[in-house]
Amino acid sequence: MGNIYLSLRTDPDDRAEPGEAALKRAIGLFEQLALEVPGNLEHMQKRAQSYRNLGRLLNSDPGQRREVRQAYRKAIELYEPVIAESRNAWDFVARATCYDSVNQYELALADFKKAVELEPDNAQFHNMLAGLYMGVPYLRERSRLAVEHGEKAVELEPDNPAYHSALAYAYRWQRNYAAAREACAKSLALEPDNPNANREMAELLYRAGDLDQALTFANKTVEAHRLQPASQVYKTRAQIYAKLGRHDESLSDYNRALELGPRLSYLYQGRGRVYVKLGRFEEALADFKKAVEVAPANLAALNDTAWEIIRFNDRPWDAETVAMALTWVQRTIELAPESVTHWHSLGIAQYRVGN
Numbered sequence: 001m002g003n004i005y006l007s008l009r010t011d012p013d014d015r016a017e018p019g020e021a022a023l024k025r026a027i028g029l030f031e032q033l034a035l036e037v038p039g040n041l042e043h044m045q046k047r048a049q050s051y052r053n054l055g056r057l058l059n060s061d062p063g064q065r066r067e068v069r070q071a072y073r074k075a076i077e078l079y080e081p082v083i084a085e086s087r088n089a090w091d092f093v094a095r096a097t098c099y100d101s102v103n104q105y106e107l108a109l110a111d112f113k114k115a116v117e118l119e120p121d122n123a124q125f126h127n128m129l130a131g132l133y134m135g136v137p138y139l140r141e142r143s144r145l146a147v148e149h150g151e152k153a154v155e156l157e158p159d160n161p162a163y164h165s166a167l168a169y170a171y172r173w174q175r176n177y178a179a180a181r182e183a184c185a186k187s188l189a190l191e192p193d194n195p196n197a198n199r200e201m202a203e204l205l206y207r208a209g210d211l212d213q214a215l216t217f218a219n220k221t222v223e224a225h226r227l228q229p230a231s232q233v234y235k236t237r238a239q240i241y242a243k244l245g246r247h248d249e250s251l252s253d254y255n256r257a258l259e260l261g262p263r264l265s266y267l268y269q270g271r272g273r274v275y276v277k278l279g280r281f282e283e284a285l286a287d288f289k290k291a292v293e294v295a296p297a298n299l300a301a302l303n304d305t306a307w308e309i310i311r312f313n314d315r316p317w318d319a320e321t322v323a324m325a326l327t328w329v330q331r332t333i334e335l336a337p338e339s340v341t342h343w344h345s346l347g348i349a350q351y352r353v354g355n
Contacts, residue, residue, distance in 0.1 A: 024054065041085050048078035052098055059101070059263065072098045089118040093125065096132070103297050105136045116149075123156035127163050130170055140340075146170035154183075161190040165197040172204060180204055195224040199236050206240050214240050231261030235270060242274050250274050265291040265301035272308060281316055285309075292328055299336055302328040303345055310349050326350065 055071035058064040079095040082088075096111035112129045119125060130149040133142045150167035157163055164187035171180035181204055187197035199221040205214035218237035225233045238253035254271035261267060272287035288305050295301035306328040309317055317325075329349045332342040 041082055044078050045082045045086075045091070048075045048082060049094065051075035051078065052094060055098070055101060069102055072101045076102075087118070089115040089122070089125070092118070093128065100132060100135065105132075108132060109136070121156055123153040123160065123163065126150070126156065127153040127166055130166060134170060134173060143170060143174040147174055147176075159190060161187040161194045161197060164190065165194060165200050168197070168200045168204075172200070172207075177204060177207070193220075193224050195221050195230075195233065198224065199233055202236050202240065206236075206243065211240055211244055215244070229256070229260055231257040231264055231267065234260070235264075235267055238274075239270060242270075242277070247274055247278055263294045265295040265298055265305070268294070269301075269305055269308060272305075276308075276315065285317070285321065288325075296331075297335060299332050299339070299342065302332050302335075303342060306349065307345075310352050 051071045052075040055068050055075065058068045058071065075098045076095055079091060079098070083091045083095065092111040092115040096108045096115070099105070099108035099111060109129075109132060112125070112132055116122070116125050116129060126149040130146040130153065133146040133149065136142050147167070147170045150163070150170045153163040154160075154167055164183045168180045168183035168187065171177070171183055181201070184197050184201045184204065187194050188201070191197070198217045202214045202217035202221060205211075205217060215237070218233070218240055221233045222229075222237060234253040234257035238250045238257060241247070241250035241253060251271065251274055254267060254274065257264070257267050258271070268287040268291035272284040272291070275281070275284035275287060288308055291301050291305045306325040309315070309321060309325040310329075326349055329342070329346050332339070333346055336342055
C-alpha cells in the first residue's frame, strides 16, 4: 500500500503525462488501494476527486460525453460514504458540482445549501450557490435567489472584485440594470483590469444600445484574456460586432469562441444568427442543430434554438425543419414538466406552426 501511495504522489512519470492519462493513472492506483485497504475514506475521497477532475477535463470534448457523465456519476457514488462520515462542507460542494454537471439541479442545490448551512459565513459558498441558481433554467425565482446569495457574498467579503462582478451578472438577469452597473463599477474600482467586470459592463452597455462603449470594454476583456483566452469574452464581442453589422468580425470571434468552447450551445446559436443575417441559411441550420446536439438535455439550448427557427416566417425553412424545431420545444416539457414558461412556449410554438 505504501509504495502505491508514494508512487501516486511522487512518480515523475505522472507529472510528465498529459492530464487525462495522469488522472486515469491516479484513478487506477486508487482503485488498487481500495482493494488493498477497503473502506478507507481518505482513499475514497481522493478517488472521487480524481473522477470529478477527469469529468471536468473531458468535458471540453464533445465526443466524450458518455465518459464525462460516467466520471461524474462515479464521483457522486464515491462521495456518498465520504459525506456520510465527514459531513465536510467542501465535500458537499464537490458533489454538488458533479450533480450540476449531469443536470441533477435539485440535488446540486440541496448539497450547496447544506454546505452553506455548515459554513454560513463562507463567502465563496454563497457566491457559488448564486452561480448555481443562475444555471437552473426552470427555477422561476432563480435571479432573486442568486441576488440574495450574491449580496451575502459581497457583504462577507466587500473587497473581493470577483463577487461584485458575479453579483452584477445576477442583477442583469433580474433586469435591475442600474444595480448591475453599480456592482460592475465597484468591481472595476477594486480591480480596473478585472476581465469579468469588463465583460459584464460590455454586456450591460450592449443591452443599453451604447455599442461603441460596449466594444471598448469588450476589447479590454479580450486583451485581458490574451494569455488565457476564454470563449465568453469572444462571444461578448461577437454579439456586439453583429449588432454593429460587422458580420465578418462577428463570425471570426464566434469561430474563436467555439475553438475554446466547442460544447457551448449558445455559441452555435449566436453564430447561426449571424449566418441568417448573411443569408447563409444552410450553415445557420447546421449550427442550430449542433446547438442541440451538444446540449440535448439543456432546456435553454432546446427552447432558444427552436425559436430561432419557429419565430420567423420569412426564412426558407422547410416543413421538416420546422417540425424538428417543434420537437425540441416538446422535449423541454419532458425535461421540466413543472415549468409554466415552457408549456407557454410550447403552446405558442404549436400555434405558429399550425398544430
